[in-house]
Amino acid sequence: KGGAIGLQMFYRKVQGTVRNTTIVGNVAGVAGQKSLGGAVYTECDTQKGFAMINCILVDNTTVNSDSDAVLRLGDYAGGVDYCLFDRDSDKIGANSKVGDPKFRNPARNDWRLRRASPLVDAGRDVDFTDPATDLLGNPRRVQGVLDIGCYENPCGGMTIYVR
Numbered sequence: 001k002g003g004a005i006g007l008q009m010f011y012r013k014v015q016g017t018v019r020n021t022t023i024v025g026n027v028a029g030v031a032g033q034k035s036l037g038g039a040v041y042t043e044c045d046t047q048k049g050f051a052m053i054n055c056i057l058v059d060n061t062t063v064n065s066d067s068d069a070v071l072r073l074g075d076y077a078g079g080v081d082y083c084l085f086d087r088d089s090d091k092i093g094a095n096s097k098v099g100d101p102k103f104r105n106p107a108r109n110d111w112r113l114r115r116a117s118p119l120v121d122a123g124r125d126v127d128f129t130d131p132a133t134d135l136l137g138n139p140r141r142v143q144g145v146l147d148i149g150c151y152e153n154p155c156g157g158m159t160i161y162v163r
Contacts, residue, residue: 001028001029001035001036001037001041001043002028002036002037002039002040002041002042003026003027003028003029003037003038003039003060003061003062004023004026004039004040004060005018005023005039005040005041005042006028006037006040006041006042007041007042007043007050008042008043015049016049016050016051017050017051017052017053018040018050018051018052018053018055019052019053019054019055020053020054020055020123020134020140020146020148020149020150021052021054021055021056021149021150022055022056022111022149022150022151023039023040023055023056023057023058023060024056024057024058024059024060024106024111025059025060026038026039026060026061027060027061027062027063028041028060028061028062028063029062029063029064030063031063031064032064033063033064034064035062035063035064036062037062038060038061038062039057039060040052040057050079051079051080052079052080052081052083053080053081053082053083053123053124054082054083054123054124054146054147054148054149055082055083055084055148055149056083056084056101056111056119056148056149056150057083057084057085057086057090058084058085058086058101059086080092080093080096081093081094081095081096081124082095082096082122082123082124082148083096083097083148084096084097084098084099084101084118084119084148084149085097085098086098086099086100095124097118097119097122097148099118101113101117101118101119101148101149102114102116102117102118102119103117111149111150111151112136112151112153113147113149113151113153114153115153115155117147117153119147119148119149120147120153121142121143121145121146121147122145122147122148123145123146123147123148124146125144125145125146133152134150134151134152135150135151136151138151138152138154139152140152142154142155
């Protein structure tokens with residue numbers, strides 16, 4: 001359970017937020033066993049302490065499962081928003097999106113966003129940004145709005161017209 005992130009929260013108060021993260025190409029499970037959560041799985045989150053904001057979850061799968069869900073949150077489906085899922089059946093969060101993130105070059109594991117990505121300038125603008133830079137050292141805030149995922153597009157979503 002949980003190809004990238006798996007949490008069992010029995011009898012514990014666990015608080016945690018996964019933010020500005022790209023989760024791609026994970027597989028949960030082993031042959032002969034039912035599995036859930038190709039990307040993320042939390043179990044017994046009765047305290048509703050787990051959250052995901054500004055994350056991309058695509059191309060994650062499960063082995064031997066009757067469910068194609070990428071994200072299974074056990075007892076809790078709240079606290080997940082401003083994320084992108086590749087399948088409509090996996091979408092959680094009123095402000096989340098479904099579709100192609102428009103990565104620059106996924107064949108070469110380049111998970112940066114193209115300027116035409118629907119995730120540029122689409123993140124939840126939170127009061128804190130820690131760390132202040134993305135994985136390549138680019139500022140997390142370009143034009144004042146966060147991108148969804150672990151890389152910030154240094155050009156932002158602006159359009160430049162040249163005459």
